[in-house]
Amino acid sequence: MNPPQQVDGGLAENEISQQLSNEDRRQNPPQTDSLRDEASTDSQQYCHLSFPDIHAALRELTATVTEQKANIRVLETQLRDAQKTAEQQTVILEDLNKKTDEISNLTESQVEELRKENRDREIAFSASLMESGNSGYIGPFSTEITLTYRNVFTNIGNAYNPITGIFTAPLKGAYMFTFSIYGHASPSTASTVFIVKNGEKVVVAHAHQAQYAVNSSKGVVLILEVGDVVYVRLWSNRRIFDSHDNHNTFSGYLLFPLK
Template identity: 80%
Template sequence: MKGWLCTLLLLESFVFVVQQQVDEGLAENEISQQLSNEDRRQNPPQTDSLRDEASTDSQQYCHLSFSDIHAALRELTATVTEQKAHIRALETQLKEQQTFILEELNKKTDALETQLRDAEKTAEQQTVILEELNKKTDEISNLTESQVEELRKENRDREIAFSASLMESGGGHIGPFSTDITLTYRNVFTNIGNAYNPITGIFTAPLKGAYMFNFSIYGAGHPSTPSSASIMKNGEKVVVAHAHQAQYVVNSSNGVVLILEVGDVVYVRLWSGASIYDNEYNHSTFSGYLLFALK
């Protein structure tokens, strides 16, 4: 735009100069003509030669002026052509730069969209992972609660212990009898797990495990009668406690660890011909408890 303005200004300047030169040429012609008239009047023989010289000078002047204009126009045309080429080069360079910038922007936009999609995928994956973790946590929590409850139940099942003495109240002798009898320890101190039956005097194993059993016997006032009893397992004699003397009191005790299956029974049998004594001091007792369960 600036190039075209410069071109118009130059053309106006050249036109103005040409017009001025033409006007000056015409004025000089008029002056020359007047002078030639005066000379003709004063010097008639020289008038034609002077007019010819003036005409020749004017033609040469005009000829030189139009040549300068053509040269200036050619220079101006060359300048305009050069400016047009420069403008086209600038336009081409600008288009290339715009194309490059647009491509770079598209690349960055694609990269950002890719990052955004990756971020969305990552967020979705994290959400899925978090949900899975929450599910696992809930499952573990439920499993843990179930396991704890099961362990508590197992522990409750494994909490097996009892201890009892013969007489619930008062005192006296039991025996002698003509046959062996099962002693019933009715004064129960402890019966955790209710595995001992104070009515029958029999302990029944609720689960497989190792059990510890102890019993004690006490004798008094029967110089000819011993105090003898034994721990029985499923009808088989296991250990014996025996005491006998002619005067005063006697006592004896024994214990054993037994491996019992579920349903095995353990009890104390008083021998035939023997007797034991008990009173409020609980001299004669029978106790047992689970050491540990077995699979």
């Protein structure tokens, strides 16, 4: 091998090349580490910019989920209330259907029994003393007498007997009775009658004057048991007058039944 050639200044060619290479590296140093550092810095900056956005998105999503859960609870409550209302309406409807079935299942005999019960509660009568075309005085008598009101206007329930003048209660209840009297004036004789329940005097109607006509009327509500009797009697030594004008009347009717 030939030895390195010398150049001016005493340096061989290999030494010259090595010096040139070292000079070039000093003027243009490697950029690998610098680029790596810049990339790392950019990545850190990117991560630093992205994390706050992710946390905000998560908070917003959490708030939305919480709101939706609250809405779901409200809807569940409304659904339970609606189901409860529907169940109550179903019970009411079932009761109505049951009552309808009970009514529709009534036999003819039961219907007739109900009708009969209503008819039994229809009690009313009204009558005057003189039959049509008659007129005159009744009394005076030395003892009391029961007046028989023979001219019957109304006798629903047939509880009044025009032969005896007695009303007999067909059922327990509250009854209203009224009666009126009429007489001609007399210096010595008054017109006096009274209503009687089971033999006991209850209410008296009295009228007396020396001239012209006299009249009076009374009314009373009585509680009667089945079979109790009510009638009107003329006081002893009293007299009344009646004609086709029906001045003297006796009436009664059931106000309402009692248990």
